[in-house]
Amino acid sequence: MRIAIMGSGGLGGYFGAKLAKGGADVTFIARGQHLDAMRRAGLRIEGPEPLHLREVQATDQPAEAGVMDVVMLGVKLWDTEQAIAQMRPMVGPDTAVISFQNGVLKDQYLRAAFDAKQVMGGVGYVATTIAAPGVIQQTGPMQRLLFGEFDGKCSARGEALLAACLAGGINAELSTEIQREIWQKYVFLVGLSGTTTTMRRTIGPIRSHPQTRAFLEDVMREVIAVARAHGVALPEDYLASAMQRADTVSPDMTSSMHHDLERGNPLEVRWLSGGVVELGREKGVATPCNRAIADILALHADGARRG
Numbered sequence: 001m002r003i004a005i006m007g008s009g010g011l012g013g014y015f016g017a018k019l020a021k022g023g024a025d026v027t028f029i030a031r032g033q034h035l036d037a038m039r040r041a042g043l044r045i046e047g048p049e050p051l052h053l054r055e056v057q058a059t060d061q062p063a064e065a066g067v068m069d070v071v072m073l074g075v076k077l078w079d080t081e082q083a084i085a086q087m088r089p090m091v092g093p094d095t096a097v098i099s100f101q102n103g104v105l106k107d108q109y110l111r112a113a114f115d116a117k118q119v120m121g122g123v124g125y126v127a128t129t130i131a132a133p134g135v136i137q138q139t140g141p142m143q144r145l146l147f148g149e150f151d152g153k154c155s156a157r158g159e160a161l162l163a164a165c166l167a168g169g170i171n172a173e174l175s176t177e178i179q180r181e182i183w184q185k186y187v188f189l190v191g192l193s194g195t196t197t198t199m200r201r202t203i204g205p206i207r208s209h210p211q212t213r214a215f216l217e218d219v220m221r222e223v224i225a226v227a228r229a230h231g232v233a234l235p236e237d238y239l240a241s242a243m244q245r246a247d248t249v250s251p252d253m254t255s256s257m258h259h260d261l262e263r264g265n266p267l268e269v270r271w272l273s274g275g276v277v278e279l280g281r282e283k284g285v286a287t288p289c290n291r292a293i294a295d296i297l298a299l300h301a302d303g304a305r306r307g
């Protein structure tokens with residue numbers, strides 16, 4: 001199976017490395033020093049299950065890579081438009097395109113660029129960053145990929161990707177309800193990212209203090225209301241499930257958006273809490289907590305270095 005990783009950083013580099021280890025024919029689309037390092041010394045994953053691929057196929061020229069069976073999109077949301085334009089030569093009529101980016105707007109962008117039948121849905125769970133060029137650091141053992149067809153059918157291409165993931169040791173699952181899975185992660189992530197980034201604290205103190213705990217609940221409650229208004233059938237008790245998850249993760253856990261703020265990087269807030277505001281407005285659902293998060297972080301959204 002020919003798989004391209006469009007954006008080979010924390011998410012894409014990690015799962016791409018596992019796929020390659022399992023025998024898939026993986027091409028990493030990367031750029032800059034990270035690409036140079038991968039060409040020179042391969043790709044190294046550090047953390048609970050270290051892995052070093054001494055030689056990888058890595059390029060910044062998608063046209064040279066040719067048409068793929070699967071293109072996995074893993075760039076930060078602000079790079080999506082450019083990445084979609086650049087990945088076109090790798091997408092043929094039978095190619096499956098899957099975004100494992102965060103948020104729910106990502107698939108709209110893919111559907112606008114490609115035939116709806118080419119687009120599968122995906123959710124990625126992992127905590128990784130590029131620690132140095134060519135090196136990806138994983139924090140904690142969590143790693144999981146969910147993907148599936150938006151019509152809920154188990155397709156041959158989905159089964160083939162599942163087999164490739166399992167061969168590489170990825171905790172993967174072919175979902176028949178991928179749209180709901182994408183929104184379920186969105187509820188949790190918007191709560192986690194919105195609170196940890198605005199409060200500049202990890203989840204531990206936030207969930208322990210009654211006032212910040214109530215804010216976390218209200219943020220997630222708004223996302224659930226927006227999901228339902230858009231026809232996504234989240235379970236009745238989904239807020240309780242999301243809070244249970246927030247209560248059981250390590251107290252040191254934080255979001256990638258909080259890390260981005262600390263590093264002076266741009267933020268994905270426009271697509272996370274900002275996306276909730278946008279999608280809520282479409283359906284007349286009030287989202288004051290998410291609006292507050294988007295407004296508070298607006299001056300940081302383009303990154304300290306660019307602001």
Ligand SMILES: NC(=O)C1=CN([C@@H]2O[C@H](COP(=O)(O)OP(=O)(O)OC[C@H]3O[C@@H](n4cnc5c(N)ncnc54)[C@H](OP(=O)(O)O)[C@@H]3O)[C@@H](O)[C@H]2O)C=CC1
Pocket residue numbers: 006007008009010011012029030031032034060074075076077079082083086100101102124125126127128129130256268
């Ligand atoms: N990392 C994680 O733990 C998780 C991340 N996610 C989501 O996954 C997405 C990606 O996040 P993450 O992996 O952390 O981001 P990273 O910044 O670590 O990785 C993205 C990589 O893609 C590169 N890139 C961007 N555009 C292009 C391009 N046109 N051509 C080649 N390379 C390109 C970036 O290069 P450069 O550095 O030069 O910009 C960078 O190396 C986000 O939506 C995030 O929310 C979801 C779950 C977990």
Ligand SMILES: CC(C)(CO)C(=O)C(=O)O
Pocket residue numbers: 102124125126127189192254255256257
């Ligand atoms: C919550 C987490 C780490 C799960 O994958 C995530 O997606 C993020 O912080 O961006």
